[in-house]
Amino acid sequence: MPTQEQPAPQKRLFLANDKVRVAIDLNAGGAITYLSEAGSSENMVNNSDLGRQLQTSIYAGPIPYSINGKQPVYEWRNLGWNPVQTGDWYNHPSQIISYQQGQNTLYVKSVPLIWPLNQEPADCIFEHWLELKDNTVHVRCRISVNRVDTTHYEARTQEMPCVYLNGPYYRMVSYVGSKPFTNDAVSEFTDGGSWYYRYSSEHWTALLNDKGRGVGLFRPGEVRFGTAKFGPERTGGEFDFASGYMNTQPFFLFDHNGQYEYDYTLVVGSLTDIRQYVYSQPRPLTRPEFRFTNSRLGWYYTNTHDAGWPIRNELNVRWERDSLQKSRFRITSPMTVWQASEMRKLYIQAAFQTKATSARLVWLKPEEHFEIEEDPGRYVDFPIIGDGQYRTYELDMSQFGGWNGIISQIALTSPETQYAYEKGSTVRIRSITATPP
Structure with a gap:
C-alpha cells in the first residue's frame, strides 16, 4: 500500500x-479551505485530506488512467483522468502559477494534480475568481485543457464544485419538488454513508447544522446536485474525518483542447437566508433555446461523438454508434427545468446525412429516472431527409399525452x-428551440 506524506503547512489568503x-x-x-460567519472562530470547511475543501474536481477517460509509468492508487483506479484543484492522494499540493488579492476579490491560477497518481501534474489549468459580497462568496472557474491524448471520451458527472463541511453540517436540505420558486416546502435528508443524487429544481442545495445554519450552494440553471455524509459522527473539526458533502454533478464532456467556464455562489447563513438569495437572482429560461454558435451549451453524447473543439456554429455529430456492442447512441441535453406548457412546439434546425428516414426525440420527466429511457409515451419518431441539407424540423409536442x-x-x-x-451517417445541428429559429 503506498504511503501518504504530511500535508504542507497552510498558506492562506483571507477576505472578510x-x-x-x-x-x-x-x-x-x-x-x-476556510469559511466562517463573521465573529465566529469556527471554520466550517473540512480539510482532513487534499480531496476535501471547496474545490473543482473533473473527470474524463481513460479508466484507469496511468502515465509516465505511474499507476493509480488501487482504491481510486476507477476515477480515470481526475485533475483535482487541491492536490493528490499522496498529499502533494497542486502548483500555483499566479495569484492576486484585492479588497473583496481573490484570483488564483493553478496546475491541478491527478488525484490517484503520485505527484503527476494534470494536462490542464484551473483559474478561479472569488468575490465576497454580503453573506455570499461568488466563484467563477475557467478550465483550460491541453491533453496530448486526443481520444473522444464520453461525458461523465463532475464535481463542479464539491463542498466538504465538518461533521456538524450533516443536514442536507434542498427543494426537490415540482413547483419551484413558489415557496413550496423544502425537503431534508439526514441519510449517511452513500452518495445521493437530487433533482433540485430551484438550483440549490444546503448543508446545515442543528441550529439551522450553514452553507447553501447555488448554481444557476443546474439541477443535478449530489449530497452525502462521511462518518457516523455529527461532531468534529476541520481535520476530522466526519464530513457533510454536496456538489453540483452535471454530465460534462471535456475535449483534449477545450476551454470551459462555470460559476457558483456560496450563501452563508440560515435556510431563509439561502432561499432568499436564490429567489433574488435572475431565473433561467423554462424552455429550450439552444443555439450552438461556439459552445455545446451542456449537451453531451453517449456512444457517439462530434468533430471536437472548437464549436463553430453547429454541432457536427456522428449519427451512428461508436461501439456496435452498445444498442444506443444519443445526443443529450443538460438536465434542467422546462415547462411543457411553454414548449408546445420544438424546432430542430439540422442537416442529416444518412440513409435513415426518421429520427427519435426522447424526453425525461424528473420523477421517473435519473437517466433517459425510451419508455412508451416518452418519445416520438419524426421523418427526416438525409441529403445533408439544413432544414427546420417542427415537432408539434402538444399532441403527445406524455408531454x-x-x-x-x-x-x-x-x-x-x-x-x-447508420454507417457513415452524420447530423449537423445549429439549434434546438421552443421558438422558430
Whole structure:
C-alpha cells in the first residue's frame, strides 16, 4: 500500500466583511479551505485530506488512467483522468502559477494534480475568481485543457464544485419538488454513508447544522446536485474525518483542447437566508433555446461523438454508434427545468446525412429516472431527409399525452429499425428551440 506524506503547512489568503470570512490556501491549489460567519472562530470547511475543501474536481477517460509509468492508487483506479484543484492522494499540493488579492476579490491560477497518481501534474489549468459580497462568496472557474491524448471520451458527472463541511453540517436540505420558486416546502435528508443524487429544481442545495445554519450552494440553471455524509459522527473539526458533502454533478464532456467556464455562489447563513438569495437572482429560461454558435451549451453524447473543439456554429455529430456492442447512441441535453406548457412546439434546425428516414426525440420527466429511457409515451419518431441539407424540423409536442408538467431532459437518437443505415451517417445541428429559429 503506498504511503501518504504530511500535508504542507497552510498558506492562506483571507477576505472578510461584517458577515463572512473566507480564505483560499496557496498550499492547497488555491482551493477554499476556510469559511466562517463573521465573529465566529469556527471554520466550517473540512480539510482532513487534499480531496476535501471547496474545490473543482473533473473527470474524463481513460479508466484507469496511468502515465509516465505511474499507476493509480488501487482504491481510486476507477476515477480515470481526475485533475483535482487541491492536490493528490499522496498529499502533494497542486502548483500555483499566479495569484492576486484585492479588497473583496481573490484570483488564483493553478496546475491541478491527478488525484490517484503520485505527484503527476494534470494536462490542464484551473483559474478561479472569488468575490465576497454580503453573506455570499461568488466563484467563477475557467478550465483550460491541453491533453496530448486526443481520444473522444464520453461525458461523465463532475464535481463542479464539491463542498466538504465538518461533521456538524450533516443536514442536507434542498427543494426537490415540482413547483419551484413558489415557496413550496423544502425537503431534508439526514441519510449517511452513500452518495445521493437530487433533482433540485430551484438550483440549490444546503448543508446545515442543528441550529439551522450553514452553507447553501447555488448554481444557476443546474439541477443535478449530489449530497452525502462521511462518518457516523455529527461532531468534529476541520481535520476530522466526519464530513457533510454536496456538489453540483452535471454530465460534462471535456475535449483534449477545450476551454470551459462555470460559476457558483456560496450563501452563508440560515435556510431563509439561502432561499432568499436564490429567489433574488435572475431565473433561467423554462424552455429550450439552444443555439450552438461556439459552445455545446451542456449537451453531451453517449456512444457517439462530434468533430471536437472548437464549436463553430453547429454541432457536427456522428449519427451512428461508436461501439456496435452498445444498442444506443444519443445526443443529450443538460438536465434542467422546462415547462411543457411553454414548449408546445420544438424546432430542430439540422442537416442529416444518412440513409435513415426518421429520427427519435426522447424526453425525461424528473420523477421517473435519473437517466433517459425510451419508455412508451416518452418519445416520438419524426421523418427526416438525409441529403445533408439544413432544414427546420417542427415537432408539434402538444399532441403527445406524455408531454406535460416538467420536462427535465431531451435527447436525439435513431430508432432501432434504422440502425442498418447508420454507417457513415452524420447530423449537423445549429439549434434546438421552443421558438422558430
